[in-house]
Amino acid sequence: MELVDSHCHLDHSDFDVDRDAVIARAIENGITRLVNPGGDLPSSRAAVALAQQHKGIYAAVGVHPHDAKTLDAAALLELKAMASAHKNVAIGEIGLDYFRDLSPRDVQRRAFQAQLELAVELGLPVIVHDRDAHDDMLAILSDWSSLLRARRSTLHGRAGVLHSFSGDAALAGRALELGFYIGISGPVTYTSAEQTREVVRAVPLERLLVETDAPYLIPQPYRGKQKRNEPAYVRWVALAVAEARGLTLEQVAARTSANATALFGLAG
Numbered sequence: 001m002e003l004v005d006s007h008c009h010l011d012h013s014d015f016d017v018d019r020d021a022v023i024a025r026a027i028e029n030g031i032t033r034l035v036n037p038g039g040d041l042p043s044s045r046a047a048v049a050l051a052q053q054h055k056g057i058y059a060a061v062g063v064h065p066h067d068a069k070t071l072d073a074a075a076l077l078e079l080k081a082m083a084s085a086h087k088n089v090a091i092g093e094i095g096l097d098y099f100r101d102l103s104p105r106d107v108q109r110r111a112f113q114a115q116l117e118l119a120v121e122l123g124l125p126v127i128v129h130d131r132d133a134h135d136d137m138l139a140i141l142s143d144w145s146s147l148l149r150a151r152r153s154t155l156h157g158r159a160g161v162l163h164s165f166s167g168d169a170a171l172a173g174r175a176l177e178l179g180f181y182i183g184i185s186g187p188v189t190y191t192s193a194e195q196t197r198e199v200v201r202a203v204p205l206e207r208l209l210v211e212t213d214a215p216y217l218i219p220q221p222y223r224g225k226q227k228r229n230e231p232a233y234v235r236w237v238a239l240a241v242a243e244a245r246g247l248t249l250e251q252v253a254a255r256t257s258a259n260a261t262a263l264f265g266l267a268g
Contacts, residue, residue, distance in 0.1 A: 003238055003253045004260040005034045005231040007093075007127065007163045007183055007211035010057065011046035014215040014228050023054060026231040030253070032056050033266050034231050037093040037127050037163075039064035041075055044082055051087040058266060060090035060127050068103035068111035076114060083122050089264040090160065091119040092127025096140075099132040109136065116144045119160075120153055125263055126160035128180070134167055138174055145178040155179070158263055164213050168195055169202040176207055181263055183209045186217035186229060188240045197244040205245065209263070210237045210256045 005026065015022055026034065036051065037060035038044025044061035051059040061082045063071045083091060094115045096108050103111070119126045130137045141159075148156045159179035164187075165172065172182050182203050188196045200208065211234065212219075218229040219236035235249070242252040260266060 001030050001250050001253050002257050003029075003031045003210065003234055004257045004266070005031050005212050005214075005234040006161065006209040006256075006260045006264075007185070008034055008036060008214040008231045009039075009043070009216075010034065010036050010050055010214070010231070011038070011043050012215050015230075022230050022232075023057070027056070029232040029235060031231050031234055033058065033257075033260070035060060035089060035127075035260070035264060035266075037090065038062055039093050040067040040070060041078060044079065048082050048085045048088060051085070057087075058264065059085065059088045060092040061088055062092045062094040062115055062127070063111055064093050064129060065095055065097040065108040065112065066100065066102040068108045071111040071114065076118065079115070080118060080122070083118070083124060088124075089266065090125050090127050091115055091122070092160070093129050093163065094126060095129035096133035096137050097129060097131045098136075105136075109140065112140055116140070120144075120147065120151065120155065123154050125155060125158055128160055128162050129164075130162055131166060134171055138171070141175075141178050141180070148179070161209055161263065163211060164217065165196070165199060167199070169199050172199050172203050176203065181207050181209050181259060183211050184237060184241055185211045185213045186219040186233070186237060188244070189220035189236055191220070197240070200241050200244045205247075205252070205255050206259060208241065208256055209260055210234055210241060210252070212237065
């Protein structure tokens, strides 16, 4: 059985002491491919480096909304250069975060739009972070989707993923219309996360991805026992998806792995 962790941060300092062991545990648990998005220039550089060093790791490069104020013209040029690296498969993690507001909201929106334009130029899907910003996120992505159609972009229909999805089924439906996949992470395993399980049941299986967002969002079996999440635990996310839909773990693993391959163009 193969699984793809479609979103993890192996470059994070939490893994500095045992990164190779973490990667080995993922492989031992059938997680053969991982997508490691950056959140600023240093982490994007690190993501690209890790992808070059390890067979099953792929990179994405981008500036997270927390750091949107750092995205000047020079930074955008460096992102463009890094995005052309071998095994870079997306622009991300980009988007809007109105929960922490670490960059001004107008700055977040401009940075988001600039990186969406870069994605069109390079023909790369996007990995979108959306926290408490659903309306503005949808408005921006709706305009972007129209641009993809107008330019007859190869991204039309495979625009990207709303990672660690936190909205309801209606929001997921709108995202599907815009050509996005829905990324499901550790909270789907929580007893209180019935809304997320409703999303899992509502979204077609061919549009779901599973992810850890490691080292964050540890799944229920490890909560209270340890703080750090890791890619090996993505099987708990896939299991929760399987239980919500009345499927087997093997069925969900096969389909979500195929979905990640289709979206990001992952090699076998």
